Amino acid sequence: MASVARQKGSDFYYAFYRVPVGIGENGETRWKLLKKSTRKLKYDDAMVEAKALETNARAKAGAGDIKAKQYLRILEDAHGNALKGTLNQATATAYLSRIMEIAIGLPLVSYTIESWFREWLGYKSSINRSAGTIVRYTGVVESFLNTLSQERRASPLGTLGMNELVAFQKANKEAGKSSTTVNLAIKTLSMALNRALELGLIKTNPAKGFDKVTSSKMKKDVFEPGQVAKLRDTASGDWKGVILFGYYTGMRLGDITGLSWSNVDIQCEWLTFVDRKTSKQLQIPLHPMVTRYLKEQVRPSDNSAVFPSVHGKATSGRSGLSTSFATIMRNAGISGKQIKAGGVEGRSRNTLTFHSLRHSFTSALANAGVPAETRQKITGHLDNKTHQIYTHHDKQTLKNAVDLIPTI
Template sequence: MASLWKHPNSPYWTACYTNSLGRQAKRSTKQRNAKLARKIAEAWEEAEAKGRARQMTTIQIQKFASDLAERVVGDTIEVPTVEKFLNDWLAAKEAKDSSAGTIERYGNTIRLFIDYLGEFAKAQVTAIAPKHIDGFMTHRLKEGRAPKTVVVDIKTLRTAFNRAFRYGIILNNPVNAVELPESESMERELFTHKEVGDLLAAAHKWDREWVTVILLGYYTGARLGDCARMKWENVNLKEHGITFVQGKTGKRVNIPTHIELEEHLGTIYNDEPLTDFISPGLAARTSGGKHGLSESFKRLVGRAGLDTMTVKGKGSHQFSKRTFHSLRYSFNSALANAGVSQEIRVKFTGHSSNAMNDRYTKLDRKPLGDAIEKLPKLDEQ
């Protein structure tokens, strides 16, 4: 039977009860009112007794804590389930105009994590521990997913649970305790100017909207999602420029239009009824999936008679060194080889640093060779 005791020098009542190990325990109730303190003491002993008998699950313990709060202070502890919290977080992200590609990636991770948890997804979000995150990560790796893919999944969960931490729902972010797997970045290859011409020729025969998207990618360095969802309001033919907000970074980019891109856009502008999107058919499609934009571009590369340079990556997946993103490499590298400063290239690409821009820069061999030739011979000294 639980009892109360009060230290002469303390204003609070102390609960005396038998804990789950069968030992006598003392714990302050932080209550000055003896009646409320007794309710707490009895509730603690009840919970310890059930714990000793292994009669309580995690969800039952959470419900018990909520019931105790209602009995003592007249209010329940409102904590969402894991499933509800994550879906609410995803909805909040979507409402803040995150890019369609980002929402698709976030949504896929959330769905996979909830499926992995099973019934435990109905537990309160406070029940999630590092072991659940670590288990999910191990599960994904055993499925044959590349470490880089799994790292993206875990970082998505970290962002989601950071919201719970900021809102005071959880005391610590469980994802922070998990050690991420090591991942090696595969280096992409670019498309040459001639190969871009081959892609355009194939696109003219297959789907003319791809002509527009490829020209946007090659002459602006924009990512696939941004090119496919580019709107006419982003284009100013009179001022010869394109201004858009990058879906991935949120950065606003302004790029002068190349004459070839401008002529193509002018043709569409004059010949076809205008819609919000420059390429409405492609804008309606998602980036991932068998019928998504990325896979469609891979098929277009094949139609053009070009090699995607697919190699075996880590895990069970294949890695293509040449994708639509390679046009971003082509854009940046062409500017570098033409002598355009890195400061300007970074402004165009929206890269976060010069180091990141370096990764997208592939210099021609000839200028490098010419530079070495400028070194004097030893017998000329």
């Protein structure tokens, strides 16, 4: 690209630009640097003149002819390889990359199916997605790639077909995975392919427009107040507080165990935190039972965890917090209905889990006569796109609503 600069002894800007003068032994373009006065005193005027000088000089030098000769040499090489039977996907891509570099100055960016999905995972990690989300994305990508042969994984991204995604979806269904898990897997792959589409790496997204897998949704049961009391009494250490939080705030397990004391305002009896699922800031009033529990705890510093023994631990998995809660339920003699899943990988599901405390919280509010809109505000379901900012009147209304839940 042309540039301009002042020269000693002259008031005018001089233009500097390159013109092609031939082709080197390896097919590369050979250039010559030229300098010429623009006879302009202002920078902007000089740049306009410099670009015009460069365009005219390149036209006279036959830049188009030089590029045409370079293209012809590449095509002749490709033809020679084709006759020898050595033209394959890799060499064809290399030839195309050389043509692109001559045409626009940049080599062709190409991805295999595997390299693109791994590139996308790295991109998602770089934009501060939560660790749990990245683990889920990685699991889906690895599972999908394992359904492909090594040859297909090394094939160009643009060759990925809907049939391969259908086969992946079918395999997940036959393994007994829930409809939610199956649909999330396809959605994850579609997100990666949409990104490739945005960058012009593929022409269409083969995962777009997939029909969602449907199944009869398992209805979650709720805990009765007496059962919640029994769970609290059976639990030990931080789990007592975690269970109280689940029942009296409706928070999800991961959000509760991730709390620090900076989230808590005991004096005003309010809790402020960012919901990990929605990335939305929520404010929840504290029930007197929760406030009493917090006042009995040691608060080393604002940055300290409210529940240090479970803070930062995974909620899922064999040694996860959900499994620990299931053990507390079993020790308390409480069990829900077991729904047996089909397939090899499908999990049997219980109608009572820690998440049932969230439903129990909503149910307790409803039983106390709290309007649906107020319940939605407290649980964060009213508007998933904006942060809630409450007036003093709003806060008092919500606090009064939570206080209606009976103590256990």
